[in-house]
Structures are given as structure tokens and as C-alpha cells.
Amino acid sequence: MKIPILRLGRILLVSIQDDLTDNDAMQFQSDLVERVAEIEALGVAIDITALDVVDSYMARVINDTACMVGLLGAEVVICGVQPFVAMTLIEMGRDLLGANCAFNLEQGLEILNRRIATRGDIHIDEDEDD
Amino acid sequence: MKIPILRLGRILLVSIQDDLTDNDAMQFQSDLVERVAEIEALGVAIDITALDVVDSYMARVINDTACMVGLLGAEVVICGVQPFVAMTLIEMGRDLLGANCAFNLEQGLEILNRRIATRGDIHIDEDEDD
Numbered sequence: 001m002k003i004p005i006l007r008l009g010r011i012l013l014v015s016i017q018d019d020l021t022d023n024d025a026m027q028f029q030s031d032l033v034e035r036v037a038e039i040e041a042l043g044v045a046i047d048i049t050a051l052d053v054v055d056s057y058m059a060r061v062i063n064d065t066a067c068m069v070g071l072l073g074a075e076v077v078i079c080g081v082q083p084f085v086a087m088t089l090i091e092m093g094r095d096l097l098g099a100n101c102a103f104n105l106e107q108g109l110e111i112l113n114r115r116i117a118t119r120g121d122i123h124i125d126e127d128e129d130d
Numbered sequence: 131m132k133i134p135i136l137r138l139g140r141i142l143l144v145s146i147q148d149d150l151t152d153n154d155a156m157q158f159q160s161d162l163v164e165r166v167a168e169i170e171a172l173g174v175a176i177d178i179t180a181l182d183v184v185d186s187y188m189a190r191v192i193n194d195t196a197c198m199v200g201l202l203g204a205e206v207v208i209c210g211v212q213p214f215v216a217m218t219l220i221e222m223g224r225d226l227l228g229a230n231c232a233f234n235l236e237q238g239l240e241i242l243n244r245r246i247a248t249r250g251d252i253h254i255d256e257d258e259d260d
Contacts, residue, residue, distance in 0.1 A: 079203070083163035086201040090194045095201070103170050103203035111249055 003028045005035050011112055012036060013105070015047040016062075025061045029068060036072050042119075043112035044069045047105050049080030059094045066099040075115045077101070079108035133158045135165050141242055142166065143235070145177040146192075155191045159198060166202050172249075173242035174199045177235050179210030189224045196229040205245045207231070209238035 001024050006013040012035060020028060036044060046062065048054070054062070066076040076099040081089075089095065100115075102108035131154050136143040142165060150158060166174065176192065178184070184192070196206045206229035211219075219225065230245075232238035 081201045081203070083160070083167045083198075083202065086163055086198040087159060089201060090197045095197060101201050101203040103167075107203060114249065 003031070005032060007035075007039065008109075010039065010042040010116075011109065012039075012041045012044045013047065014044065015050065017050045019051075019053075019055075019058060020061060029061075029065050032065060033068050033072060036069055036074050041074050042116045043075040043077070045077050045079055045102075045105060045108040045112055046099075047079045047108070048085075049082070049104065051085060052082060054085045054089060056092055056094060059089055059092070070099070075112055075119070077108040077111050077115075079103070079105045133161070135162060137165075137169065138239075140169065140172040140246075141239065142169075142171045142174045143177065144174065145180065147180045149181075149183075149185075149188060150191060159191070159195050162195060163198050163202060166199055166204055171204050172246045173205040173207070175207050175209055175232075175235060175238040175242060176229070177209045177238070178215070179212070179234065181215060182212060184215045184219060186222055186224060189219055189222070189226065193226055196226070200229070205242055205249070207238040207241050207245075209233070209235045 001018065001020070003014055003016060003024070012032070014028075014032060032044070035041070046066065048062065051058070062078065066078065069076050078099045079102045081101055100111055102111050131148065131150070133144055133146060133154070142162070144158075144162060162174070165171070176195065178192065181188070192208065196208065199206050208226050208229045209232045211226070211231055230241060232241050
């Protein structure tokens with residue numbers, strides 16, 4: 001199963017519809033990082049609305065993918081985590097650490113756009129002047 | 131004991147009044163995530179003003195709940211941590227990691243509203259002017 005990677009300007013959208021096998025996951029990750037590098041994507045939205053169950057393996061795949069994309073320098077948002085999925089992930093002691101979460105793709109894109117617009121503005125302390 | 135979940139626009143308020151049993155905690159968590167998903171809540175304020183003691187189990191329940199809600203894409207603020215509770219939590223080596231804290235519900239709502247308005251902005255501190 002090949003996961004389609006859609007382009008929206010400098011943002012990439014991927015939607016995971018089903019559990020991935022080891023090979024699928026590796027293929028997906030390499031496709032995605034290639035594509036991010038190719039178009040110098042600024043953001044990636046990973047939509048998992050269709051996943052009713054996320055086991056420990058899939059959680060790791062999603063986390064790893066988010067971290068890989070983050071290492072390339074793009075922002076990542078994971079969209080559409082289902083309530084039951086959130087509960088089981090936390091109960092398993094897992095989390096989706098590599099990224100922000102958003103309720104749906106629309107909100108995810110909003111967050112991405114905003115993060116991209118304010119990139120580098122990590123004001124821990126604000127300056128008095130300027 | 132059922133914990134009431136109040137709605138205030140796109141924000142949910144929950145107030146934990148007492149220690150929860152295992153079953154209560156699971157029921158509460160599943161009620162809350164369902165409700166967040168249902169109204170696509172943007173923020174959740176968990177008020178624990180009434181808790182004079184938070185043991186290790188309750189700390190985990192609060193943390194897990196905050197993480198679950200975060201996975202769905204909502205902001206979370208924990209309100210009203212009592213001084214003694216703060217001391218014992220830290221002495222136990224526990225923390226409330228999943229969320230920001232606020233002194234009371236009013237401040238919690240303020241923080242939530244501001245976080246929602248600037249979602250995706252990576253500002254840890256807000257600017258004076260916007």
C-alpha cells in the first residue's frame with residue numbers, strides 16, 4: 001500500500017488510512033523525507049483520522065516520521081487522533097512526542113501556517129527594546 | 131461518582147472534587163475525550179482546587195487525562211493546585227507534565243483563550259503588544 005503525499009504549496013499532506021507493514025512504513029518514511037527535501041517543504045500534516053486503532057508499532061512509526069521530518073527542518077502536525085486512540089496511547093505509556101496535534105486537517109493546516117509564519121520566533125524572554 | 135463536564139463555548143471545564151477510583155477515573159477520561167471530540171473543543175480547564183491531597187495515582191490520572199486531551203489537539207490548563215499538593219507532588223518526584231498550570235479557574239480560562247488565539251505560535255512568553 002503506497003501512501004499518497006499531496007502537495008499544497010510548501011506544505012505536504014499525508015493521510016494514513018490503515019495499519020502499515022514494516023515495508024510500507026519504511027517506504028512511506030523514505031518517500032516522505034525525499035519529498036520534503038525535494039520541494040523544501042515547510043510543513044507536513046499527517047492525518048490519522050481513519051485510524052481507529054493505533055498500536056505500539058504504529059505509534060512509533062508516526063513518532064519517528066514526525067521526528068525525521070522535523071530534523072529536515074519542517075513543522076509537523078498530527079491531525080485527527082481519535083478519542084479511543086488517545087486513550088489507548090496514553091494507557092500504553094506512549095505519546096506522540098514529535099509533533100503538535102490538531103483536531104482535524106483544517107485546524108492542522110492553520111497551526112502549520114501559523115508556525116511557519118512565526119518560525120524562529122522562540123521568545124523565551126521578550127526583549128525590552130525592539 | 132460522575133464528574134460533570136461543563137461547556138463554555140469551545141472550552142470545557144471539569145472540576146475534580148474528590149479522589150477517583152479506578153473505574154471513576156476511566157469513566158471520566160473516556161467521557162472527557164468523547165466530549166472534546168464531539169464539540170471539537172479547543173481547550174480544557176481541569177480544576178483541582180477541591181483536592182487537598184493528590185497521591186501518586188491521582189497525579190497519574192490528571193497527567194494522563196491532560197495528555198489524552200492534548201493528543202486530540204486541545205489546549206489544557208490545570209487550575210488550582212494547592213500549595214501542599216504542589217509540595218507533595220514534587221517531593222514524590224511527580225509533576226503535572228501534560229499541561230500548564232494556573233492559579234485559579236479564571237486565570238486558567240484566560241491562559242486557555244490566549245493559547246487558543248495564538249495556537250501554533252511558538253511563543254513561550256507573550257509579547258507586550260501584538
